[in-house]
Each structure stands twice: as C-alpha cells, then as structure tokens.
Amino acid sequence: MTSRSKVLRASFRGFAVIEKVGNKLPHPFWLFWILALVVVGLSAVLAAADVSAVQPDTDKTITVLSLLSKDGLALMVEGAVENFASFPPLATIITVMLGIAVAERSELISTLLRRMVARVPGRYLTFALSMTAMVGHVAGDAAYVTLIPLGALIFRAAGRSPVLGCIVAFVSISAGYDASPSLTTTDVLLSSISTAAAQTIDPSYVVTPVANYYFGLASSVLIALVITVVTEKIMARRPDLETDEPTSGLGAEELGQVEITAAQSRALRVTGLVALAYVAVLVLIMLPSGSPLRGEGGSVVDSPLFRGMAFLLGIFFALVGTVYGRMTGTLAGARDVVGSMVEGAKSMAPILVLFFAISQFLAYFKWTHIGEILAIKVAQTLQSLDVQGWVVLLGLAVLVSFMNLVITSGSALWSLAAPVFIPMLILVGLSPETTQAVYRVADSVSNCITPMSPYFAMALGFIQRYRKSAGIGTLASFTIPLAAVIWIVWVGFFLAWYLLGIPLGPGA
Numbered sequence: 001m002t003s004r005s006k007v008l009r010a011s012f013r014g015f016a017v018i019e020k021v022g023n024k025l026p027h028p029f030w031l032f033w034i035l036a037l038v039v040v041g042l043s044a045v046l047a048a049a050d051v052s053a054v055q056p057d058t059d060k061t062i063t064v065l066s067l068l069s070k071d072g073l074a075l076m077v078e079g080a081v082e083n084f085a086s087f088p089p090l091a092t093i094i095t096v097m098l099g100i101a102v103a104e105r106s107e108l109i110s111t112l113l114r115r116m117v118a119r120v121p122g123r124y125l126t127f128a129l130s131m132t133a134m135v136g137h138v139a140g141d142a143a144y145v146t147l148i149p150l151g152a153l154i155f156r157a158a159g160r161s162p163v164l165g166c167i168v169a170f171v172s173i174s175a176g177y178d179a180s181p182s183l184t185t186t187d188v189l190l191s192s193i194s195t196a197a198a199q200t201i202d203p204s205y206v207v208t209p210v211a212n213y214y215f216g217l218a219s220s221v222l223i224a225l226v227i228t229v230v231t232e233k234i235m236a237r238r239p240d241l242e243t244d245e246p247t248s249g250l251g252a253e254e255l256g257q258v259e260i261t262a263a264q265s266r267a268l269r270v271t272g273l274v275a276l277a278y279v280a281v282l283v284l285i286m287l288p289s290g291s292p293l294r295g296e297g298g299s300v301v302d303s304p305l306f307r308g309m310a311f312l313l314g315i316f317f318a319l320v321g322t323v324y325g326r327m328t329g330t331l332a333g334a335r336d337v338v339g340s341m342v343e344g345a346k347s348m349a350p351i352l353v354l355f356f357a358i359s360q361f362l363a364y365f366k367w368t369h370i371g372e373i374l375a376i377k378v379a380q381t382l383q384s385l386d387v388q389g390w391v392v393l394l395g396l397a398v399l400v401s402f403m404n405l406v407i408t409s410g411s412a413l414w415s416l417a418a419p420v421f422i423p424m425l426i427l428v429g430l431s432p433e434t435t436q437a438v439y440r441v442a443d444s445v446s447n448c449i450t451p452m453s454p455y456f457a458m459a460l461g462f463i464q465r466y467r468k469s470a471g472i473g474t475l476a477s478f479t480i481p482l483a484a485v486i487w488i489v490w491v492g493f494f495l496a497w498y499l500l501g502i503p504l505g506p507g508a
Contacts, residue, residue: 032357087359088192099317101344106325133172134220170459174447178440179219197422267327379427400442
C-alpha cells in the first residue's frame with residue numbers, strides 16, 4: 001500500500017469519526033440553548049466563588065454575575081425580546097438579503113456566473129471556474145446550487161471529466177467561502193458580530209463590513225490560482241478520471257444551461273452600466289470634505305456611508321436585479337420586486353430561528369462577564385509567556401479549522417468564538433479585524449472536507465450523476481489534498497500579510 005493510500009484511508013476513518021460525533025450533536029438551535037444553560041449554571045458557581053479580574057485599561061475590578069440572581073432572571077425573562085431585537089447581525093443581514101433576493105429572482109446572479117465561464121478558452125477553464133466561484137460568494141449558499149452542476153457541464157463541453165468540474169466548483173465555493181473580490185453578506189454578518197465582541201472592551205469600537213476587503217480581494221485570486229495549479233498538476237492526472245466519459249459537446253438542453261442569450265447579454269451590459277453609475281454617485285457624494293456621508297473630521301472609513309453599508313448593499317442588489325429583471329422579463333413589474341423580497345424573507349426563516357437562540361446565549365454570556373474575565377486571564381497568561389502575535393494567530397487558525405469540522409455554520413461558530421477571542425486578542429495587541437480575518441481563513445478551508453456540511457452531500461449527489469459508484473471517500477480523496485494545500489498557502493499568506501503590516505481593509 002502506498003503512503004498516499006495510507007493517508008487517505010486514515011483520513012476516511014477520521015471522517016467516519018467526525019460524522020459519527022457530529023450526527024450526535026443537536027441542531028445548532030438546541031446547541032446554543034444548551035450552552036446558555038451551561039452559562040446559567042457556571043455563572044452561579046463562579047459568582048459564588050467570587051471570581052474576578054482587573055481590566056488592564058481602567059484598573060476596574062469586574063466580577064462574575066449570577067444569572068440565578070434577581071437581575072439575572074430579569075435579563076432572561078423580561079429581556080428576551082430585547083436580546084433578540086438588539087442582536088447585531090439580525091437587522092443587517094435582513095436588509096442585505098432583501099436586495100440579494102431581487103437579484104436572485106431576476107436570474108441576474110446565475111446568468112452572470114454562466115457568462116463568466118461560458119466561452120473561456122480550455123487552458124484557462126479551471127482558473128475561470130474557480131474565480132467565478134469567488135465572485136459567486138456574493139450569492140451565498142445559492143452559489144453551490146448554480147456552480148457545481150455548471151462546472152460539470154463546462155468541463156464536459158471542453159472534453160474533460162465532469163467529476164473534476166464538480167470538484168473545482170465545490171472546493172472553490174466552500175474552501176474559499178470567505179474570499180471574494182466583492183463585498184458579500186458574510187462581510188456584513190461577521191463584522192456585526194465582531195463589533196459586538198469588541199465593544200465589551202471598547203464600547204465605541206466598530207468593525208466595518210469592509211474591514212477585511214483588501215485581504216479578501218487578494219485571497220480570492222490566490223485561492224483560484226492554488227486550486228488551478230493543484231487541479232492541473234495533480235488532480236487532472238488521476239487515472240480514475242478517464243472512466244468518467246467526458247464528451248466534446250453538449251445536448252441542446254445542456255447547452256441552454258451554459259450559454260446565455262443575446263437578450264441576456266444585452267441586459268447584463270446595461271445592468272453593468274447601472275452598477276457603475278451607482279458606485280460613481282456614491283463616490284461623487286463622498287468627494288467633498290464636508291459631505292454629509294463623511295464622518296467626524298471628514299473621515300471616510302468612520303462615516304455614515306460605511307456604517308450604513310448593509311443598507312447601501314441592499315439597495316445596490318435590488319437596483320441591478322430590478323433593471324436586469326425588467327429587461328429580460330423575469331420581473332414583470334414592481335409587484336414582482338416586492339414578491340422577490342417576500343420570498344427572500346421566507347428563505348431566511350431558518351437563520352432567524354437560529355439567531356433567536358444565539359442572541360439569548362450571547363446576552364447571557366456578556367451580562368455575566370464570564371467571557372471578559374476569561375479573555376483577561378488568558379491574555380495575561382499569553383503576555384507572561386511572551387508569545388508572539390503570529391503564533392497566537394496560527395494557533396487560533398488550527399483551533400477554528402477543527403471546530404468547523406463539527407459546527408459548519410460560519411455565523412454560529414463566530415458567534416461562539418468571537419466573544420472570547422476578540423477581547424482576548426485585543427488585550428495582547430491584536431485588532432478585531434485581524435482576529436476576524438484569521439477566523440475567516442480557518443473557517444473556510446475545512447468546509448470542503450467535513451461530511452457535516454449539507455453541501456458536501458449536495459456535491460456528492462452531483463458527482464454521482466457522472467460516477468454512480470462515487471461515495472464519501474471519492475469526494476474526500478479529491479477535497480483533502482486541495483484543502484491541505486489551500487490551508488497551508490492561505491494561512492501562510494495571512495501571516496505574511498500580518499507580519500508585513502499591510503492593511504486588511506480600509507481603516508483596518
């Protein structure tokens with residue numbers, strides 16, 4: 001048995017354990033309620049033990065507060081609605097998703113993604129598909145549904161294995177989920193959670209949606225290149241791909257799933273001009289030093305425009321979606337625009353249900369001061385050991401990657417991690433933007449190898465269309481090598497970015 005076979009067999013056994021353990025975990029909704037109950041009990045024990053810590057900046061002593069006290073019970077009962085209503089990501093994600101729903105219903109996003117790969121020369125096909133996935137992150141989870149089957153079709157059209165096309169699309173979307181050349185809902189969602197965590201140390205601190213934009217833009221190109229190199233130099237040479245019966249042509253129905261019509265192409269051009277005009281108007285408004293959209297002292301980053309980015313993104317997607325939909329007939333009028341938003345709101349129901357549980361847990365955790373005291377204690381330990389910042393960040397990347405194998409929801413995992421890691425790393429001199437950036441790297445890469453992800457099963461389903469015998473092991477044998485290389489390169493890229501002191505985004 002070759003060393004490669006031994007590694008893969010060991011990995012498959014590891015996946016079996018992860019899947020078995022993960023399947024025994026409750027739904028994230030119940031998981032956060034269980035954690036909330038743990039906080040209730042722990043707060044009573046720690047409060048009775050008079051556990052405390054001294055804030056380094058104010059020399060103020062903070063103690064653990066018990067949720068089983070009069071004030072604690074009032075927070076849990078009387079404050080339940082307020083806990084949910086004031087949950088930072090709640091309103092921001094709804095605002096953006098209303099606009100994205102219009103762009104999706106109009107078929108703008110799916111058409112744009114098809115246009116980006118429909119007529120790409122064969123030698124650039126892998127990079128084009130991977131880079132399209134990076135752009136497709138703006139569509140959120142809908143990118144999986146659109147791009148995985150599309151990847152198979154365009155690879156077939158080029159006379160290559162459709163299985164490989166599925167793999168490239170799936171890994172690009174999942175392993176590079178937090179890398180994008182444009183702002184996405186993830187930027188809005190994570191930054192709001194990061195802001196809430198940072199404000200436990202500095203009540204005025206704000207992490208904007210563009211806090212990691214420069215790094216995300218550069219990362220999207222880097223990951224597409226890494227996937228291209230590994231795919232072409234290693235994956236494409238696998239002998240089992242020769243049995244997938246690639247074809248040099250597509251049927252009429254399949255061709256229609258790839259090619260776009262002249263009317264769609266014309267609508268894309270007009271929509272592109274509208275998008276540029278929208279951005280140009282915002283830039284022109286921001287140019288005067290006394291612009292009402294600038295912040296105190298004429299600040300651009302700390303300004304109403306950046307703090308209101310969720311609203312502006314929502315308007316942007318609604319605008320371009322409406323223009324495209326009216327030109328192609330997918331949106332007949334204003335009523336359909338509203339209908340799109342209603343459908344988008346319905347699709348957010350599972351997220352809102354999860355947010356209710358998360359918001360209660362975080363409210364309890366914050367009120368008790370457990371997270372703040374833990375952050376101070378760990379930060380003091382790190383300082384006494386004189387641990388370098390890059391070592392701490394590397395350790396965090398490893399930890400998050402393993403946690404993501406079981407808790408696959410990025411927002412749920414960050415809601416759990418941010419209240420501890422962000423305050424802790426602020427106290428050792430690492431900014432919330434830096435902590436958020438390394439989290440995004442680690443949280444993304446392991447998405448493509450965990451069988452706990454629903455999209456892992458979806459990708460396997462698409463692959464089985466072309467290889468009936470494919471199973472979890474088949475998919476994992478492709479994704480493990482890709483994920484391993486991406487993790488090493490991307491984490492190394494992040495650490496180099498950090499050590500060189502390059503800004504992660506505007507104002508970061």
